[in-house]
Amino acid sequence: MERGDWVARYLRRIGFEGEPKPDEATLARLHRAHMLSVPFENLNIPLGFPVETTLETLFDKVVVGRRGGFCYELNHLFGHLLKTLGFKVDLLSAGVWSQGRFGPPFDHLLLAVHLADQRFIADVGFGDSFREPFPILGEARDSLGVAYRVNRRGETLVLQQQKPDAPWVDQYRFTLEPQTIDAFQPMCRYHQSSPESSFTRRCICTMATADGRTTLANGRLIRTTAGTRTETPIVSEADFRAVLAEHFCVELPAEVSLTPLRSINEPSPKA
Incomplete structure (x- = not known):
């Protein structure tokens, strides 16, 4: 090129x-x-x-x-x-x-x-x-x-x-x-590749915005806007794909199962 x-x-x-x-x-x-x-x-x-x-x-x-x-x-x-x-x-x-x-x-x-x-x-x-x-x-x-x-x-x-x-x-x-x-x-x-690496133990997608940051992690969409934080659970694969496309312009091939992303992002049970 x-x-x-x-x-x-x-x-x-x-x-x-x-x-x-x-x-x-x-x-x-x-x-x-x-x-x-x-x-x-x-x-x-x-x-x-x-x-x-x-x-x-x-x-x-x-x-x-x-x-x-x-x-x-x-x-x-x-x-x-x-x-x-x-x-x-x-x-x-x-x-x-x-x-x-x-x-x-x-x-x-x-x-x-x-x-x-x-x-x-x-x-x-x-x-x-x-x-x-x-x-x-x-x-x-x-x-x-x-x-x-x-x-x-x-x-x-x-x-x-x-x-x-x-x-x-x-x-x-x-x-x-x-x-x-x-x-x-x-x-x-x-x-x-290592099980000790944080990158093999969690899935993350995060990007700065003009007034904060948007993050997909731990099975949640986390949005911080002008200091205000909101969290939305991501339940289905369709929701996962929609969040990636809408907030990060990331579109993964339809034939690729997102099950590994969803399972690694399962929220930890609360005590």
Whole structure:
């Protein structure tokens, strides 16, 4: 596929209008457009389809097929778009904070984008996260009042999030050493196959909205709008398909049974 056609189709996919330039304003617009258009989701894993990280496969899935993905997919593809547009981009390794500790290296893939004499942290593959990049070792606050910052902790950097009237919470720690996509393959295989991975134990599809977030998880549609949260149980396969199509523009083939998605999303019994 010609470079111009590849870029044009990607930009249409995320609803980006205008002429992209390798500058801070364009980076912010591209990142925000991606967060509002492409869901963070792991549907292929419980459905038994392998997660592949070649650029051709990712383009077919995310752009042509209008699907989403997780970090190894979304940030790798978005990073390539940025490089194609003239940005200098590094793939970075991170360990995600979970259950009182940080995960191992390559647990998460994020991006560092070089602009003038600064590096910006960019990440369209972490679900509920910042909507626009900001300078590494800087701080940002989005329109919904959620703050983000990166601070140095020993030899690593730590991304933190602070929701309104709440304390700062660690998200992941990372280093600035550039990596290749091949270095992430062992952890990518782990997250789609190990019973210890959260991605094999639950199904999630989530996407930012202009005034909040919409999430399908644990057998419920969860919508947060201007700080107000509502939950709706998803009972049937037809309802599951309707929710994916209406809220995430995801349409899975009719011949693919969604039973694995529904069973893995069964709500836990209340005590």
